[in-house]
Amino acid sequence: MALPIVAVVGRPNVGKSTFVNRIAQADEAIVHEMRGVTRDRSYHIADWNGVPFKLIDTGGIEMGDDDAFQSSIRTQAFAGVNEADVIVFIVDGRTGINADDEEVARVLRKTSKPVYLVVNKMDNPDTMDQVWEFYQLGLGDPWSVSSLHGNGTGDLLDAVVEDLKKVETADDEEEEDGGINIAIIGRPNAGKSSLTNRLTSDDRSIVSNVAGTTRDAIDTVIEHDGQRYTIVDTAGLRQKSKIDEDVEYYGFVRAMRAIDRADVAILVIDGSIGLTDQDQRVAGFAADRQCAMVIVLNKWDLVEGPDAKAEVREKITDRMTFVGYAPVVATCALTGKSVHRIWEAVDVAYENFCKSIPTNQLNVWLGEIREGGHTVSKGKAILRMKYVTQTATCPPQFTFFVNRPDLVNDNYERFLENRLRKSFDLTGTPIRMKFKKKD
Known part of the structure; x- marks a missing residue:
């Protein structure tokens, strides 16, 4: 049956990703002291006392901050809330209530779904008096936990699971696997997230012209023409020597893991720039891991004239001989032009990836x-x-x-x-x- 969903929301740096990793018993969500590390919403499978469910880790919500990403992060976070059956609202017990907590609480008070107000970072039992101020958020009894050490998470999950048992799951059975595993890879700002959103007909990934927007690897399971696919939008891959933030390094590691479990890698190249050394290195990552590959020339509408287009293709033929088996599809993710050809190329690549010759x-x-x-x-x-x-x-x-x-x-x-x-x-x-x- 379709799994019930628990959304984890809150302002930045209250410990949402640490909480998700604790509950999912995995290090899938990137954890870092820097605010804004989680931007898209990501999905993780968890289980408590034999009850499986999905956890949605969302970006930190800042209601009054309008930086390059905050509006999209808020949209992603509240999309997770709308999708969820149970909501876990995490606040920071060390810093107390701030204006963003109050604004998020105001939104959550309007929902009819169960909301658990979780006061995190309560590592010391002597500081329990700090919990009482959170009653003023109007979301019922606060739950005191330490995501880092696991204190209080068991009692919280007992209550969450009781609510999940009341959820009517979908009647249609999901297949155990997600079909063909696809990793969308490429250097930063090549258009990977735009392509993911176009392929999934969903705005799951935040799209921006700022390089490095995607930091986690985001899974989306969809069905197209009767075939199931798990599509993973990965962080932009650069040389390790050029990775100057811890968070970007963790995103690099997640991307490598996504390639490791991929059946087919879609290498996205910015056609308006043409083939670069970085594109060759990213292709090498996938070639080393021996997954099937499709090369997508994105932003093809920006390449003017047949001579310029022929030059881009010729360069790929000359310099990408080590993945010469990969078909090349020219498209524009922004408009959707020729995107349908990617599905055809992926299906052929996967069929040959699994081929047995007598x-x-x-x-x-x-x-x-x-x-x-x-x-x-x-x-x-x-x-x-x-x-x-x-x-x-x-x-x-x-x-x-x-x-x-x-x-x-x-x-x-x-x-x-x-x-x-x-x-x-x-x-x-x-x-x-x-x-x-x-x-």
């Missing part, structure tokens, strides 16, 4: 290679290819049984890969080859 077909192909006479030698030793079979999928792996594995060099491996791709459709997926001795 052994008899592979050995017919190998017979043609032998007849062609192309081989390698060293002195009097000549490489003889005897047999091939596919030994893994995701990505496809082919094991060749040969007389002298030590004779196989990089050039010959590239030759075999090119011939495999020419004979079998392996668009979008990397392949692995192993060579074993057979007398």
Whole structure:
């Protein structure tokens, strides 16, 4: 059944992400002293006493602050409130009530959903008198907890779970997995969040022209033409030497984890700028982790003239040979032009990523290679290819049984890969080859 949802809200730096990590028993939400670390709303699976539920971690709400992101953060946070079945409103027991707490409480008093007022950072039992002032927020009895140490969280969860049991979950069953796992990757400000919002038909990710807006990896499960996808919008990836904030480093780590569990990586390149060294490095991250790949040339409407467009594509062909298997789709996430082609490319890449080629077909192909006479030698030793079979999928792996594995060099491996791709459709997926001795 669809899981009930608990939204965690509050102003910045009251410990929402620490609370989420404590309840989800994971370090998925980025925790840092800097205000505004969490910007989008992110989803985490939790369980208490056998009752599973989803936690929504939201950005810190500041009602009167209008910096570059605060309006979008408020929108994201209250979208989480609207989606939730139970709301946990976290305040800081050390600093007491401030104007933002009062404004958030005023909004929450209007909801008919259960609201738990949680006074966090109550690490010392001798400071319990500080809890009483929070009654004036008008949200009932405050719950005293320490997210850092876990004090009081068990009693709170007991009460939350009792309310969750009353929630009528959806009748339709969800599949256990999220279908095809897609990580949307790229350097900062290439348009990843805009593309995510376009693909999901939802404003789940905050879009801004400020590089580095997305700091967490955000999961969205959707269905398109009967196929389920889990789409992860990741933080922009830069060289480690250029990462100058702890928070940005944690975002980098989350992005790497998203690529690790991805079936298909969508590499977003800013077509108006063209291919950069950073784009090549990001592609290398995904290639090293051997997921399938689709390259998206975003902002294609800003590239003027056929000559300029041909130059961008030619540069990709010349400098991205190490991921030459990835199809290239030109699109504009802002207008939605040609976005449908991304779905087609992802489906093909994933199908080939999971492909199994029958052994008899592979050995017919190998017979043609032998007849062609192309081989390698060293002195009097000549490489003889005897047999091939596919030994893994995701990505496809082919094991060749040969007389002298030590004779196989990089050039010959590239030759075999090119011939495999020419004979079998392996668009979008990397392949692995192993060579074993057979007398």
